[in-house]
Amino acid sequence: MGLELKNLYDGFRDADTIKAYAKIIAADAQKLPHPINIMEVCGGHTHTIMKYGVLQLLPSNIHFVHGPGCPVCIMPKERIDHAYVLSMQENVILVTLGDMIKVPGSNGSLQDARAKGADVRFVYSPLDCLKIAQENPDKTVIFFAIGFETTTPMTAALLDTVIRQDVKNILLHVNHVTVPEPMRALISDEACIIDAFLGPSHVSVISGSKIYEEFPRDWHKPVVVSGFEPVDVMQSISMIVKQFIENRCELEVEYKRAVTREGNLKAQALNDKYFHNVDFRWRGLGDIPQSGMGLRSEYDRYNAEKIYDAILPKEEINDHKLCICGDILKGKASPPQCSIFGTACKPTSPVGSCMVSSEGACSAYYKYGNLV
Amino acid sequence: MNKTITLAQGNGGEENNELIKKVFYKAFKNEILERSEDAAVIGNLAMTTDSFTVSPLFFAGADIGKLAVCGTCNDLAMMGAVPKYLTCSVIIEEGFEVESLERIVESMRSELAINGAVVVSGDTKVVPKGSVDKIFINTTGLGEIVQAGISSNNVSEEDVILINRDIGCHGATIFAAREGMEMSSTLKSDCNSLYPQVKALMDAGVRITAMRDATRGGVAAVLNEWARQSNVCIEVEEEKIPVSDEVKGICEMLGFEATALANEGTFVLAIHKDSAAKALEILKGFEVCAMASRVGEVTQKYPQKVILKSPWGTSRFLETPNGELLPRIC
Numbered sequence: 054m055g056l057e058l059k060n061l062y063d064g065f066r067d068a069d070t071i072k073a074y075a076k077i078i079a080a081d082a083q084k085l086p087h088p089i090n091i092m093e094v095c096g097g098h099t100h101t102i103m104k105y106g107v108l109q110l111l112p113s114n115i116h117f118v119h120g121p122g123c124p125v126c127i128m129p130k131e132r133i134d135h136a137y138v139l140s141m142q143e144n145v146i147l148v149t150l151g152d153m154i155k156v157p158g159s160n161g162s163l164q165d166a167r168a169k170g171a172d173v174r175f176v177y178s179p180l181d182c183l184k185i186a187q188e189n190p191d192k193t194v195i196f197f198a199i200g201f202e203t204t205t206p207m208t209a210a211l212l213d214t215v216i217r218q219d220v221k222n223i224l225l226h227v228n229h230v231t232v233p234e235p236m237r238a239l240i241s242d243e244a245c246i247i248d249a250f251l252g253p254s255h256v257s258v259i260s261g262s263k264i265y266e267e268f269p270r271d272w273h274k275p276v277v278v279s280g281f282e283p284v285d286v287m288q289s290i291s292m293i294v295k296q297f298i299e300n301r302c303e304l305e306v307e308y309k310r311a312v313t314r315e316g317n318l319k320a321q322a323l324n325d326k327y328f329h330n331v332d333f334r335w336r337g338l339g340d341i342p343q344s345g346m347g348l349r350s351e352y353d354r355y356n357a358e359k360i361y362d363a364i365l366p367k368e369e370i371n372d373h374k375l376c377i378c379g380d381i382l383k384g385k386a387s388p389p390q391c392s393i394f395g396t397a398c399k400p401t402s403p404v405g406s407c408m409v410s411s412e413g414a415c416s417a418y419y420k421y422g423n424l425v
Numbered sequence: 426m427n428k429t430i431t432l433a434q435g436n437g438g439e440e441n442n443e444l445i446k447k448v449f450y451k452a453f454k455n456e457i458l459e460r461s462e463d464a465a466v467i468g469n470l471a472m473t474t475d476s477f478t479v480s481p482l483f484f485a486g487a488d489i490g491k492l493a494v495c496g497t498c499n500d501l502a503m504m505g506a507v508p509k510y511l512t513c514s515v516i517i518e519e520g521f522e523v524e525s526l527e528r529i530v531e532s533m534r535s536e537l538a539i540n541g542a543v544v545v546s547g548d549t550k551v552v553p554k555g556s557v558d559k560i561f562i563n564t565t566g567l568g569e570i571v572q573a574g575i576s577s578n579n580v581s582e583e584d585v586i587l588i589n590r591d592i593g594c595h596g597a598t599i600f601a602a603r604e605g606m607e608m609s610s611t612l613k614s615d616c617n618s619l620y621p622q623v624k625a626l627m628d629a630g631v632r633i634t635a636m637r638d639a640t641r642g643g644v645a646a647v648l649n650e651w652a653r654q655s656n657v658c659i660e661v662e663e664e665k666i667p668v669s670d671e672v673k674g675i676c677e678m679l680g681f682e683a684t685a686l687a688n689e690g691t692f693v694l695a696i697h698k699d700s701a702a703k704a705l706e707i708l709k710g711f712e713v714c715a716m717a718s719r720v721g722e723v724t725q726k727y728p729q730k731v732i733l734k735s736p737w738g739t740s741r742f743l744e745t746p747n748g749e750l751l752p753r754i755c
Contacts, residue, residue, distance in 0.1 A: 062677065
């Protein structure tokens with residue numbers, strides 16, 4: 054019998070294992086010198102924590118701060134407006150990933166654009182753009198690329214194929230971002246309360262665990278690279294707690310099933326070939342130097358941002374003043390502390406970034422967290 | 426509400442409910458409509474209507490024709506009625522193949538036979554290319570109520586919650602087909618007439634409080650509708666909700682919840698505690714119901730809410746699905 058999908062998660066949701074870790078953590082936590090605040094950087098972890106009720110299993114001196122790691126949540130409105138404007142062009146098919154199409158910009162969301170007649174599609178893999186382009190030779194397919202280190206290689210692979218096969222009708226609008234830069238920006242803030250980080254395993258599958266080495270070394274913040282199943286997260290929390298009670302400050306990898314120090318060198322080389330670090334404005338966090346991945350200038354002819362420069366809005370747009378997503382992303386506040394949480398701001402009518410995607414902290418709280 | 430209609434407003438979830446309430450209920454307001462049942466109850470008759478549009482038209486386990494008969498007959502069965510008479514109204518896009526139409530109509534015929542129902546009136550419209558997506562079918566059904574008093578407004582602490590089979594098969598099948606996901610799997614739509622199962626339950630004298638087929642919006646929508654309509658809290662044990670490995674796999678890959686996926690032959694039952702064991706035994710007598718399960722109970726812990734309990738002692742609210750069904754990114 055071959056490998057089945059369920060082999061990938063079976064065991065990592067085992068009730069007895071989860072309960073056993075809860076006991077270990079509770080016992081160890083009594084020895085903690087002070088309460089600790091752990092930031093899970095990635096929206097996928099926020100999702101796991103809320104969906105599986107991880108917070109209900111933790112003692113009162115372990116807190117979680119939900120980080121900025123959701124590619125949809127951190128997209129500034131002006132860039133969503135780019136997607137909207139591009140989608141409304143004649144003979145353009147705008148393609149993007151998943152719930153990006155729900156996020157409202159200043160004129161509405163891509164869903165609204167679609168309701169007005171725009172051809173907006175979502176794909177699972179950027180390579181699906183090739184098929185769309187082939188089936189629509191008289192249209193221009195613009196891939197609105199989003200995501201962290203995990204999705205960047207897929208965009209690079211798309212461009213690589215476009216160039217090799219000389220596909221004439223695919224352009225890219227690139228919004229890729231990286232994980233370590235915002236982490237650094239967060240802990241540089243004096244009001245930051247984060248004591249340790251849970252690092253996303255899939256990012257390290259690509260980039261290696263080495264990208265986090267500076268955090269224990271230069272910032273004195275332990276990092277554990279963790280998988281996304283509840284057992285993974287519980288084990289990682291336990292590893293962090295043990296570091297504090299044993300007075301260690303290290304980078305550790307819980308997700309040893311696929312993470313190495315160096316990561317996927319082939320994917321990294323592909324990224325380097327097509328992208329370079331650029332400044333990026335994060336919704337809620339503001340400008341973070343070198344935190345984006347932009348197309349290298351030699352590929353300008355594939356860069357929709359350059360080609361459509363004349364019609365793309367330039368002005369920066371900030372969130373509504375009642376929205377505290379910035380503070381939530383920094384760990385200064387939790388979603389229920391927001392005055393419009395669950396009232397004016399809901400998943401069906403999101404005001405701020407964190408309510409938009411199912412991986413955003415507010416959306417996860419709204420959906421799962423109001424029981425506790 | 427938006428100024429223009431979006432796909433999210435047809436999702437069977439929150440936005441859909443808002444649209445119905447603010448536009449249709451507002452205009453058509455009357456006592457029968459406001460009971461918000463699967464089928465309207467008029468004396469000893471049950472009446473319901475449904476329009477069917479699906480892409481692709483033919484999919485693993487069924488086609489739009491079977492769907493159009495099952496959907497309407499199931500809504501009648503959910504009110505304890507035997508499906509009797511249907512209307513069949515089709516809107517066909519210019520250029521549609523007659524052979525496909527015949528296949529669809531043949532599916533309808535054989536499914537009608539299973540229900541013991543007949544089509545007594547119909548209408549055909551052909552519209553220019555591009556005006557509809559191939560074919561839309563509307564069926565309206567009239568049934569005779571055999572067991573009166575079944576209602577989504579009557580669920581109480583005397584009841585337990587059952588599900589007749591593994592959930593999410595239809596939604597997962599359609600999603601996989603639409604996205605051209607190729608996988609070697611036995612996954613197929615659960616599209617099926619529920620009247621035979623309902624008849625068996627009624628014949629055995631099972632004390633049925635409520636039944637609802639979990640179509641768009643899935644099991645999550647049904648449970649939330651009941652919690653709200655009956656002002657109760659429904660507590661469900663997550664591990665008891667039957668989900669096949671295939672559906673779990675699709676959910677894992679795409680980041681869906683099986684409870685939010687559409688079904689076409691899956692229903693949720695509120696059964697009086699005394700009858701629960703018997704109901705489960707009867708359901709399990711049907712081949713497709715091998716995974717029938719008692720999933721939860723009715724309490725007053727958080728009225729109008731649905732609670733999902735994990736095997737490791739944590740719990741969370743199960744919300745009505747909202748938005749368009751979209752995959753998570755990472």
